[in-house]
Amino acid sequence: MKKVYYLKTCSTCIRILKELNLSSEFILQDIKNEEITVEQLEQMKALSGSYESLFSKRSKLYKEMDLKNQKLEERDYKHYILEHYTFLSRPVIIVNDSIFIGNSKKTIEAVKGFIDS
Structure with a gap:
């Protein structure tokens, strides 16, 4: 499977997609x-x-909700990512069994x- 989870309103994601010039095989x-979905997130995990x-x-929500001062566990991270898309580090690029996370x-x-x- 070749898939990219991104945000089309994020200029960084768009720049990276242009830079990578991915084939039409990518979803x-x-x-x-x-x-x-829960299944997609579990696959990424x-x-x-x-x-x-x-x-x-x-x-922004991480700071607004003061999560940095809370002790978060794996189930908390899962919950927040599923609750709001901004909690996913973007883009997430999956190529078969390899995953690449973030924009560094x-x-x-x-x-x-x-x-x-």
Whole structure:
């Protein structure tokens, strides 16, 4: 499976998608218009190892809800990601059994290297 979870209103996600120039084999899911299902999130967790690795601590809601001062556990991260799309670190790119999370330069370079190989 080749899939990208992204936000079409996020300029960073759009820039990354243009930069990667992905083939038509990739399924793009705008997480604002098509919510992440429990099954999809569980698949991402299986590939990444934890819900925390998928969770964005840079989300506005993270600060607004004062979550940084709470002790969050795996079930909390899962709950918040399913509750509101902004808690997913974006983009999440899945290529078969590999997952790439976030928009760091290192992550995007890793995606490029993986796709080109």
